Amino acid sequence: xxxxxxxxxxxxxxxxxxxxxxxxxxxxxxxxxxxxxxxxxxxxxxxxxxxxxxxxxxxxxxxxxxxxxxxxxxxxxxxxxxxxxxxxxxxxxxxxxxxxxxxxxxxxxxxxxxxxxxxxxxxxxxxxxxxxxxxxxxxxxxxxxxxxxxxxxxxxxxxxxxxxxxxxxxxxxxxxxxxxxxxxxxxxxxxxxxxxxxxxxxxxxxxxxxxxxxxxxxxxxxxxxxxxxxxxxxxxxxxxxxxxxxxxxxxxxxxxxxxxxxxxxxxxxxxxxxxxxxxxxxxxxxxxxxxxxxxxxxxxxxxxxxxxxxxxxxxxxxxxxxxxxxxxxxxxxxxxxxxxxxxxx
Ligand SMILES: [Zn+2]
Numbered sequence: 001x002x003x004x005x006x007x008x009x010x011x012x013x014x015x016x017x018x019x020x021x022x023x024x025x026x027x028x029x030x031x032x033x034x035x036x037x038x039x040x041x042x043x044x045x046x047x048x049x050x051x052x053x054x055x056x057x058x059x060x061x062x063x064x065x066x067x068x069x070x071x072x073x074x075x076x077x078x079x080x081x082x083x084x085x086x087x088x089x090x091x092x093x094x095x096x097x098x099x100x101x102x103x104x105x106x107x108x109x110x111x112x113x114x115x116x117x118x119x120x121x122x123x124x125x126x127x128x129x130x131x132x133x134x135x136x137x138x139x140x141x142x143x144x145x146x147x148x149x150x151x152x153x154x155x156x157x158x159x160x161x162x163x164x165x166x167x168x169x170x171x172x173x174x175x176x177x178x179x180x181x182x183x184x185x186x187x188x189x190x191x192x193x194x195x196x197x198x199x200x201x202x203x204x205x206x207x208x209x210x211x212x213x214x215x216x217x218x219x220x221x222x223x224x225x226x227x228x229x230x231x232x233x234x235x236x237x238x239x240x241x242x243x244x245x246x247x248x249x250x251x252x253x254x255x256x257x258x259x260x261x262x263x264x265x266x267x268x269x270x271x272x273x274x275x276x277x278x279x280x281x282x283x284x285x286x287x288x289x290x291x292x293x294x295x296x297x298x299x300x301x302x303x304x305x306x307x308x309x310x311x312x313x314x315x316x317x318x319x320x321x322x323x324x325x326x327x328x329x330x331x332x333x334x335x336x337x338x339x340x341x342x343x344x345x
Contacts, residue, residue, distance in 0.1 A: 009108055009149045009174050010206060012064065013233050017309055018290050019280075020110075021063035022153075022211070022237055023297030025071055026263075027054060036263060040081045041069045044094045051094070055101035061299040062306025062313035063292070066098040067110045067151060068142060074134050076118050091138055095145035105314075111142035111150040111173075115180065119160040121189045128163055135167040149174035153211045153237075156180050156188045158196040165205050176207035176290065178235055181214050181222065182249055194225045201230040209235035212294040213250060215243035215271060216279035224286050235290035236283050240271040240301055250295070266296065276301040277308035284309060 012018045025041060028034045033043040033050050043050055055066050070091050078084045098109045113135050120127040139150060150173050152164035161177050168175040177200050179193055187196050197208040208230055210219055219238040227234050241250045253261040253269050261269060271279075276293065283291045291309070293301055299315065306313045 007106070009065075009110075009176075012108075013207070013289050017284055017288070018064050019062055019302070019306055019309060019311075020065045020067070020151075020235075020237060020290055020292030021058040021061070021297055021302045022067055023239075023293060023295045024051070024054060024067065024069045026295040027298055028069075035081075038072075038077065038081050040072050040077050040083070041090070041094065042081070042083065044069055044073070044090050044097065045086060048093065048097055051097050052101050055098060056104065057299040057315075058302055059101055059105045059107055060314040061302035062309075062311055062315070063107065063302055065108045065110050065292075066102040067112050068095040068098040068147065070094045070112045070138060070142065071114050071153075074113070074116055074138060076116055076134070088137075088141060091141045092145050095142045095147060099146055108148040109146060110176070111139055111147040113138055113150065113152050113164055114154050115156050115160060119157050119163075121157060121159055124159060128159070131160055131163050132167060135164055139167060139171055143171055143173070147173070149176060149206075152177045154178070154180040154213075156182065158187045158191045158199060159189050161196070161200060162203060165200060165203055169204055174206045175204070176209075176233075176235055177205045178207075178209045178211040178237065180212055181210050181219070182251055184248070185222075193222055194229055197226045197234075198229050201232045205232060207233040207235050207290055209237075209288070209290070211235065211237035211292070212239060214238055214248060215241045215250065215269075216275065216282075218243045218245070218248040220279070220282060220286075223283070223288060227287050233289040234287070235292070236288045237290075237292035237294045238279065239294050240276050240296045240298075241266060241269045242271055242275075243269075270296065271301075273300050273304035277304040280305035280308040 025039050028043050029036050033047050073090045078087050102109050116131050118130045150168045155161035200208045216238050223236045239250050247253045251262045303315045
Protein backbone atom coordinates (compact mmCIF):
# COMPACT_ATOMS: atom_id res chain seq x y z
CA UNK A 1 0.00 0.00 0.00
CA UNK A 2 1.48 3.33 -1.02
CA UNK A 3 0.99 6.35 1.18
CA UNK A 4 -0.72 9.23 -0.59
CA UNK A 5 -0.62 11.80 2.14
CA UNK A 6 1.17 12.37 5.40
CA UNK A 7 -2.05 13.45 7.07
CA UNK A 8 -4.12 10.39 7.92
CA UNK A 9 -7.72 10.48 9.09
CA UNK A 10 -6.86 10.41 12.81
CA UNK A 11 -4.33 13.26 12.46
CA UNK A 12 -6.88 15.35 10.62
CA UNK A 13 -9.61 14.66 13.17
CA UNK A 14 -7.27 15.65 15.98
CA UNK A 15 -6.92 19.06 14.37
CA UNK A 16 -10.58 19.70 13.59
CA UNK A 17 -13.68 18.64 11.70
CA UNK A 18 -13.18 16.39 8.68
CA UNK A 19 -15.74 16.75 5.95
CA UNK A 20 -16.98 13.78 3.97
CA UNK A 21 -19.46 13.34 1.15
CA UNK A 22 -21.42 10.31 0.09
CA UNK A 23 -24.60 9.47 -1.78
CA UNK A 24 -22.74 8.22 -4.85
CA UNK A 25 -25.26 5.48 -5.59
CA UNK A 26 -28.29 7.81 -5.42
CA UNK A 27 -26.62 10.54 -7.47
CA UNK A 28 -25.31 8.16 -10.16
CA UNK A 29 -28.80 6.62 -10.37
CA UNK A 30 -30.21 10.11 -11.01
CA UNK A 31 -27.55 10.61 -13.70
CA UNK A 32 -28.58 7.39 -15.44
CA UNK A 33 -25.69 5.09 -14.56
CA UNK A 34 -27.11 2.84 -11.83
CA UNK A 35 -30.35 0.85 -11.79
CA UNK A 36 -32.75 1.75 -8.97
CA UNK A 37 -33.88 -1.43 -7.23
CA UNK A 38 -30.72 -3.52 -7.05
CA UNK A 39 -28.56 -0.34 -6.70
CA UNK A 40 -25.39 -2.24 -7.61
CA UNK A 41 -22.55 0.13 -8.62
CA UNK A 42 -22.04 -1.40 -12.08
CA UNK A 43 -21.05 2.11 -13.20
CA UNK A 44 -17.59 1.45 -11.76
CA UNK A 45 -16.93 -0.94 -14.65
CA UNK A 46 -19.36 0.36 -17.27
CA UNK A 47 -18.72 4.14 -16.99
CA UNK A 48 -15.64 4.73 -14.82
CA UNK A 49 -15.36 8.34 -16.02
CA UNK A 50 -18.79 9.08 -14.52
CA UNK A 51 -17.58 7.87 -11.13
CA UNK A 52 -14.41 9.94 -11.39
CA UNK A 53 -16.39 13.02 -12.34
CA UNK A 54 -18.57 12.75 -9.24
CA UNK A 55 -15.51 12.15 -7.02
CA UNK A 56 -13.98 15.25 -8.58
CA UNK A 57 -17.12 17.34 -8.00
CA UNK A 58 -17.20 16.33 -4.32
CA UNK A 59 -13.46 17.05 -4.03
CA UNK A 60 -13.87 20.53 -5.55
CA UNK A 61 -16.84 21.14 -3.23
CA UNK A 62 -14.81 20.40 -0.12
CA UNK A 63 -14.93 16.69 0.64
CA UNK A 64 -11.67 15.59 2.21
CA UNK A 65 -12.46 11.91 1.70
CA UNK A 66 -12.98 10.02 -1.53
CA UNK A 67 -15.13 7.04 -0.60
CA UNK A 68 -14.49 4.10 -2.94
CA UNK A 69 -17.76 3.16 -4.60
CA UNK A 70 -17.93 -0.40 -3.34
CA UNK A 71 -21.30 0.06 -1.61
CA UNK A 72 -23.31 -3.08 -2.45
CA UNK A 73 -20.33 -4.36 -4.50
CA UNK A 74 -20.40 -7.54 -2.48
CA UNK A 75 -21.02 -11.16 -3.39
CA UNK A 76 -24.72 -11.30 -2.40
CA UNK A 77 -25.68 -8.21 -4.40
CA UNK A 78 -23.61 -9.05 -7.48
CA UNK A 79 -25.25 -12.46 -7.58
CA UNK A 80 -28.61 -10.63 -7.80
CA UNK A 81 -27.59 -8.91 -11.03
CA UNK A 82 -25.65 -11.83 -12.52
CA UNK A 83 -22.23 -10.15 -12.24
CA UNK A 84 -20.62 -12.26 -9.54
CA UNK A 85 -17.62 -12.83 -11.83
CA UNK A 86 -16.94 -9.08 -11.85
CA UNK A 87 -16.71 -8.92 -8.06
CA UNK A 88 -12.94 -8.57 -7.70
CA UNK A 89 -12.44 -6.28 -10.67
CA UNK A 90 -15.32 -4.01 -9.55
CA UNK A 91 -13.89 -3.67 -6.03
CA UNK A 92 -10.33 -3.03 -7.21
CA UNK A 93 -11.42 -0.58 -9.89
CA UNK A 94 -13.57 1.43 -7.43
CA UNK A 95 -10.56 1.98 -5.16
CA UNK A 96 -8.34 2.88 -8.14
CA UNK A 97 -10.83 5.52 -9.32
CA UNK A 98 -11.02 7.06 -5.84
CA UNK A 99 -7.20 7.11 -5.69
CA UNK A 100 -6.84 8.78 -9.07
CA UNK A 101 -9.10 11.67 -8.07
CA UNK A 102 -7.83 11.96 -4.49
CA UNK A 103 -4.38 12.72 -5.94
CA UNK A 104 -5.84 15.75 -7.73
CA UNK A 105 -6.29 17.30 -4.28
CA UNK A 106 -5.26 16.33 -0.79
CA UNK A 107 -8.01 13.84 -0.06
CA UNK A 108 -7.99 10.56 1.80
CA UNK A 109 -9.34 7.31 0.38
CA UNK A 110 -11.86 5.34 2.37
CA UNK A 111 -12.56 1.71 1.68
CA UNK A 112 -16.29 1.08 2.02
CA UNK A 113 -18.28 -1.88 3.28
CA UNK A 114 -21.92 -1.98 4.26
CA UNK A 115 -24.72 -4.19 5.49
CA UNK A 116 -24.58 -7.48 3.58
CA UNK A 117 -28.16 -8.77 3.92
CA UNK A 118 -26.48 -12.09 4.83
CA UNK A 119 -26.32 -11.53 8.60
CA UNK A 120 -28.96 -13.37 10.61
CA UNK A 121 -29.02 -12.90 14.39
CA UNK A 122 -31.14 -16.08 14.71
CA UNK A 123 -28.29 -17.97 13.11
CA UNK A 124 -25.43 -15.74 14.21
CA UNK A 125 -22.61 -18.25 14.16
CA UNK A 126 -23.06 -19.54 10.61
CA UNK A 127 -24.09 -16.19 9.11
CA UNK A 128 -21.21 -14.35 10.81
CA UNK A 129 -18.78 -16.60 8.96
CA UNK A 130 -20.31 -15.64 5.61
CA UNK A 131 -20.30 -11.92 6.48
CA UNK A 132 -16.71 -12.03 7.71
CA UNK A 133 -15.56 -13.74 4.49
CA UNK A 134 -17.32 -11.07 2.40
CA UNK A 135 -15.67 -8.23 4.33
CA UNK A 136 -12.27 -9.90 4.27
CA UNK A 137 -12.29 -10.33 0.53
CA UNK A 138 -13.57 -6.81 -0.21
CA UNK A 139 -11.15 -5.10 2.17
CA UNK A 140 -8.24 -7.34 1.16
CA UNK A 141 -8.54 -6.07 -2.42
CA UNK A 142 -9.09 -2.48 -1.23
CA UNK A 143 -5.98 -2.57 0.94
CA UNK A 144 -3.88 -3.84 -1.97
CA UNK A 145 -5.12 -0.98 -4.16
CA UNK A 146 -4.48 1.58 -1.39
CA UNK A 147 -6.85 2.97 1.23
CA UNK A 148 -6.28 5.17 4.29
CA UNK A 149 -9.15 3.96 6.46
CA UNK A 150 -12.45 2.10 6.22
CA UNK A 151 -16.03 3.28 6.50
CA UNK A 152 -18.42 0.48 7.48
CA UNK A 153 -21.87 1.95 7.11
CA UNK A 154 -25.65 1.61 7.12
CA UNK A 155 -25.30 -1.18 9.66
CA UNK A 156 -28.74 -2.44 10.67
CA UNK A 157 -27.33 -4.94 13.16
CA UNK A 158 -24.79 -4.23 15.88
CA UNK A 159 -23.67 -7.85 15.48
CA UNK A 160 -22.78 -7.28 11.84
CA UNK A 161 -21.09 -3.93 12.61
CA UNK A 162 -18.87 -5.66 15.18
CA UNK A 163 -17.74 -8.18 12.56
CA UNK A 164 -16.82 -5.31 10.22
CA UNK A 165 -14.92 -3.61 13.04
CA UNK A 166 -12.95 -6.77 13.80
CA UNK A 167 -11.97 -7.23 10.16
CA UNK A 168 -10.88 -3.58 9.84
CA UNK A 169 -8.81 -3.79 13.01
CA UNK A 170 -7.16 -7.01 11.83
CA UNK A 171 -5.98 -5.02 8.81
CA UNK A 172 -4.66 -2.36 11.23
CA UNK A 173 -6.63 0.44 9.64
CA UNK A 174 -8.60 3.23 11.34
CA UNK A 175 -12.28 2.24 11.54
CA UNK A 176 -15.31 4.43 11.10
CA UNK A 177 -18.42 2.39 11.87
CA UNK A 178 -21.80 4.02 11.46
CA UNK A 179 -25.30 2.73 11.95
CA UNK A 180 -28.41 2.93 9.81
CA UNK A 181 -31.30 4.32 11.86
CA UNK A 182 -34.35 3.11 9.97
CA UNK A 183 -36.11 1.94 13.11
CA UNK A 184 -37.38 4.23 15.84
CA UNK A 185 -34.54 3.93 18.33
CA UNK A 186 -32.96 0.48 18.08
CA UNK A 187 -30.81 -1.61 15.77
CA UNK A 188 -32.52 -4.65 14.28
CA UNK A 189 -30.84 -6.82 16.90
CA UNK A 190 -32.35 -4.77 19.70
CA UNK A 191 -29.66 -2.31 20.81
CA UNK A 192 -30.50 1.30 21.39
CA UNK A 193 -28.53 3.34 18.80
CA UNK A 194 -26.68 5.19 21.53
CA UNK A 195 -25.78 2.04 23.41
CA UNK A 196 -24.73 0.36 20.14
CA UNK A 197 -22.29 3.21 19.39
CA UNK A 198 -20.91 2.97 22.91
CA UNK A 199 -20.29 -0.76 22.42
CA UNK A 200 -18.57 -0.12 19.08
CA UNK A 201 -16.38 2.54 20.71
CA UNK A 202 -15.55 0.16 23.58
CA UNK A 203 -14.50 -2.44 20.97
CA UNK A 204 -12.01 -0.03 19.45
CA UNK A 205 -13.87 1.86 16.70
CA UNK A 206 -12.07 5.14 16.06
CA UNK A 207 -15.19 6.90 14.78
CA UNK A 208 -18.82 5.92 15.46
CA UNK A 209 -22.12 7.54 14.56
CA UNK A 210 -24.97 7.52 12.08
CA UNK A 211 -25.28 7.78 8.34
CA UNK A 212 -28.18 7.73 5.89
CA UNK A 213 -31.92 7.29 6.60
CA UNK A 214 -32.48 10.45 8.66
CA UNK A 215 -32.45 14.07 7.61
CA UNK A 216 -30.80 16.81 9.69
CA UNK A 217 -33.76 17.40 11.96
CA UNK A 218 -34.22 13.82 13.14
CA UNK A 219 -30.55 12.83 13.16
CA UNK A 220 -29.29 15.63 15.40
CA UNK A 221 -31.02 14.61 18.62
CA UNK A 222 -29.64 11.05 18.43
CA UNK A 223 -26.17 12.11 17.37
CA UNK A 224 -25.96 14.57 20.24
CA UNK A 225 -26.69 11.76 22.71
CA UNK A 226 -24.08 9.55 21.04
CA UNK A 227 -21.58 12.41 21.42
CA UNK A 228 -22.29 12.55 25.15
CA UNK A 229 -21.60 8.84 25.81
CA UNK A 230 -18.46 8.13 23.77
CA UNK A 231 -15.00 9.64 23.95
CA UNK A 232 -13.96 8.61 20.43
CA UNK A 233 -14.70 10.64 17.29
CA UNK A 234 -18.33 10.90 16.13
CA UNK A 235 -19.61 11.01 12.55
CA UNK A 236 -22.93 12.31 11.22
CA UNK A 237 -23.89 11.94 7.58
CA UNK A 238 -27.62 12.66 7.16
CA UNK A 239 -29.68 12.52 3.99
CA UNK A 240 -30.69 15.97 2.70
CA UNK A 241 -34.41 15.38 3.16
CA UNK A 242 -36.92 17.03 5.48
CA UNK A 243 -37.65 14.19 7.84
CA UNK A 244 -39.60 15.09 10.98
CA UNK A 245 -41.02 13.66 14.19
CA UNK A 246 -43.93 12.02 12.35
CA UNK A 247 -41.75 10.70 9.50
CA UNK A 248 -38.31 10.36 11.05
CA UNK A 249 -36.62 8.58 8.13
CA UNK A 250 -36.67 9.15 4.38
CA UNK A 251 -38.05 5.63 3.98
CA UNK A 252 -41.11 6.69 6.00
CA UNK A 253 -41.90 9.94 4.12
CA UNK A 254 -45.29 9.94 2.36
CA UNK A 255 -46.42 12.02 -0.62
CA UNK A 256 -49.61 14.12 -0.46
CA UNK A 257 -51.55 11.14 -1.82
CA UNK A 258 -50.08 8.83 0.79
CA UNK A 259 -47.58 6.92 -1.34
CA UNK A 260 -44.17 6.00 0.02
CA UNK A 261 -41.79 8.62 -1.38
CA UNK A 262 -38.69 6.43 -1.05
CA UNK A 263 -36.77 5.94 -3.24
CA UNK A 264 -38.02 7.66 -6.40
CA UNK A 265 -40.50 10.35 -5.26
CA UNK A 266 -38.28 12.15 -2.80
CA UNK A 267 -37.61 15.43 -4.63
CA UNK A 268 -40.38 17.45 -2.92
CA UNK A 269 -38.75 16.70 0.43
CA UNK A 270 -35.23 17.89 -0.42
CA UNK A 271 -33.57 20.30 1.98
CA UNK A 272 -32.07 23.42 0.47
CA UNK A 273 -28.34 24.14 0.63
CA UNK A 274 -28.75 26.61 3.51
CA UNK A 275 -30.44 24.00 5.65
CA UNK A 276 -27.58 21.58 5.06
CA UNK A 277 -25.09 24.35 5.83
CA UNK A 278 -26.97 24.95 9.07
CA UNK A 279 -26.76 21.27 9.89
CA UNK A 280 -22.98 21.42 9.45
CA UNK A 281 -22.74 24.43 11.77
CA UNK A 282 -24.87 22.82 14.49
CA UNK A 283 -23.06 19.49 14.19
CA UNK A 284 -19.73 21.26 14.62
CA UNK A 285 -21.08 23.19 17.62
CA UNK A 286 -22.16 20.02 19.42
CA UNK A 287 -18.77 18.40 18.87
CA UNK A 288 -19.29 16.15 15.86
CA UNK A 289 -15.95 15.42 14.25
CA UNK A 290 -16.77 13.94 10.85
CA UNK A 291 -19.55 15.80 9.06
CA UNK A 292 -20.94 14.70 5.73
CA UNK A 293 -23.97 13.88 3.70
CA UNK A 294 -25.52 10.67 2.39
CA UNK A 295 -28.12 9.61 -0.20
CA UNK A 296 -29.50 12.63 -2.05
CA UNK A 297 -26.21 14.46 -1.52
CA UNK A 298 -24.86 16.58 -4.35
CA UNK A 299 -21.93 18.99 -4.80
CA UNK A 300 -23.88 22.20 -4.06
CA UNK A 301 -24.74 20.88 -0.57
CA UNK A 302 -21.15 19.82 0.05
CA UNK A 303 -19.84 23.26 -0.90
CA UNK A 304 -22.42 25.06 1.27
CA UNK A 305 -21.49 22.81 4.20
CA UNK A 306 -17.76 23.40 3.62
CA UNK A 307 -18.27 27.16 3.62
CA UNK A 308 -20.41 26.90 6.77
CA UNK A 309 -17.45 25.14 8.37
CA UNK A 310 -15.32 28.13 7.48
CA UNK A 311 -13.55 26.74 4.43
CA UNK A 312 -12.95 28.18 1.00
CA UNK A 313 -12.87 25.33 -1.50
CA UNK A 314 -12.06 25.18 -5.24
CA UNK A 315 -15.78 25.36 -6.15
CA UNK A 316 -16.16 28.48 -3.95
CA UNK A 317 -14.94 30.42 -6.98
CA UNK A 318 -18.47 29.96 -8.36
CA UNK A 319 -20.45 30.29 -5.12
CA UNK A 320 -23.58 32.46 -5.43
CA UNK A 321 -22.99 36.19 -5.92
CA UNK A 322 -23.17 38.18 -2.70
CA UNK A 323 -26.32 40.03 -3.84
CA UNK A 324 -28.25 36.80 -3.46
CA UNK A 325 -27.24 36.30 0.14
CA UNK A 326 -29.32 39.02 1.90
CA UNK A 327 -32.49 37.90 0.11
CA UNK A 328 -31.99 34.24 0.78
CA UNK A 329 -30.24 34.98 4.04
CA UNK A 330 -33.22 36.72 5.63
CA UNK A 331 -35.48 33.83 4.73
CA UNK A 332 -33.00 31.28 5.92
CA UNK A 333 -32.39 33.14 9.17
CA UNK A 334 -36.07 32.65 10.06
CA UNK A 335 -36.02 29.00 9.04
CA UNK A 336 -32.88 28.54 11.05
CA UNK A 337 -34.52 29.89 14.21
CA UNK A 338 -37.51 27.57 13.75
CA UNK A 339 -35.19 24.69 13.06
CA UNK A 340 -33.10 25.34 16.15
CA UNK A 341 -36.21 25.76 18.32
CA UNK A 342 -37.61 22.49 16.97
CA UNK A 343 -34.62 20.28 17.46
CA UNK A 344 -33.80 21.66 20.87
CA UNK A 345 -37.32 21.14 22.18
ZN1 LIG B 1 -27.31 6.89 2.17
